[in-house]
Amino acid sequence: MNIHTIGLIYNPHVEAARVLGEEILAWLTARQVQAWLGAGQESVPVQGPADLFITLGGDGTILRTMQRAAPAGVPVLGVNLGRVGFLTEASPETWPQVLTRVLAGEGWIEIRAMLRVTLLRDGVAIAQEDALNDAVISRGALARTLRLETSIDGAFVTRYVADGLILATATGSTAYAYASGGPILPPWHNSILLVPAAPHLSLERPLVLDKHAVIEVKVNTEIPGMLTVDGRMEGELHHGDLVRVERSPLQARFLRLRSRNDFYRTLVARLTPRNGE
Numbered sequence: 001m002n003i004h005t006i007g008l009i010y011n012p013h014v015e016a017a018r019v020l021g022e023e024i025l026a027w028l029t030a031r032q033v034q035a036w037l038g039a040g041q042e043s044v045p046v047q048g049p050a051d052l053f054i055t056l057g058g059d060g061t062i063l064r065t066m067q068r069a070a071p072a073g074v075p076v077l078g079v080n081l082g083r084v085g086f087l088t089e090a091s092p093e094t095w096p097q098v099l100t101r102v103l104a105g106e107g108w109i110e111i112r113a114m115l116r117v118t119l120l121r122d123g124v125a126i127a128q129e130d131a132l133n134d135a136v137i138s139r140g141a142l143a144r145t146l147r148l149e150t151s152i153d154g155a156f157v158t159r160y161v162a163d164g165l166i167l168a169t170a171t172g173s174t175a176y177a178y179a180s181g182g183p184i185l186p187p188w189h190n191s192i193l194l195v196p197a198a199p200h201l202s203l204e205r206p207l208v209l210d211k212h213a214v215i216e217v218k219v220n221t222e223i224p225g226m227l228t229v230d231g232r233m234e235g236e237l238h239h240g241d242l243v244r245v246e247r248s249p250l251q252a253r254f255l256r257l258r259s260r261n262d263f264y265r266t267l268v269a270r271l272t273p274r275n276g277e
Contacts, residue, residue: 005034007050011057012039021056040064058082063230075253110256113190116248129229130248133172136228138164147220164197167245182206214246
């Protein structure tokens with residue numbers, strides 16, 4: 001791929017990320033590569049155009065950056081400063097070698113599916129967002145279960161009584177869905193996962209759905225619940241609200257140097273507990 005401008009996006013809550021960003025910016029400038037450095041806040045970064053985004057942080061920084069990268073079709077390369085780094089490609093120790101290879105034209109583009117999440121109230125869409133990891137329908141501040149009437153492709157499936165419901169991509173299968181007992185899917189898989197969180201006297205097994213499935217969840221609750229998309233609060237859920245989840249027309253793009261098989265080689269290491277780190 002032809003790279004003319006690189007956007008460096010760092011986690012503003014990690015001091016080492018900003019310092020590393022300045023170091024990489026100087027390194028790129030010395031090689032006559034146009035680049036800019038900006039903080040990845042909760043909102044989409046707007047520092048300037050780019051042919052490649054390099055994130056300095058963890059998976060959360062990548063998820064925030066993807067809000068801008070996916071609509072623009074720009075690939076992302078992550079330098080891991082987080083705890084797990086499933087989505088990242090380089091470490092603080094290896095970035096010079098990785099970027100040297102990138103500037104030499106090496107690498108391939110990995111494409112991952114995303115979800116489109118729409119919140120409807122009284123039949124009117126009041127919020128819509130795209131997710132790389134997951135959409136989570138969950139209870140609010142009080143510890144009361146939700147009743148979630150769930151349909152797939154227009155056919156009623158079940159009524160969940162649970163703390164929540166997770167609708168995840170294959171990428172998100174190693175996140176909250178995994179913590180709630182869901183299966184791990186290879187990230188290039190296009191299926192949609194439906195995983196209940198702490199179900200009570202209702203269907204407890206996760207479901208793996210077709211990539212073209214349209215899931216609609218009607219919320220029955222006495223107190224407001226929450227809808228989060230890739231960890232971002234999207235809105236309160238009131239009684240009668242409907243959440244629709246389907247495959248997004250957008251796709252996430254990652255610049256990779258490693259082979260696909262690296263996912264399996266690093267899977268166990270990344271999921272092994274590290275004393276709360």
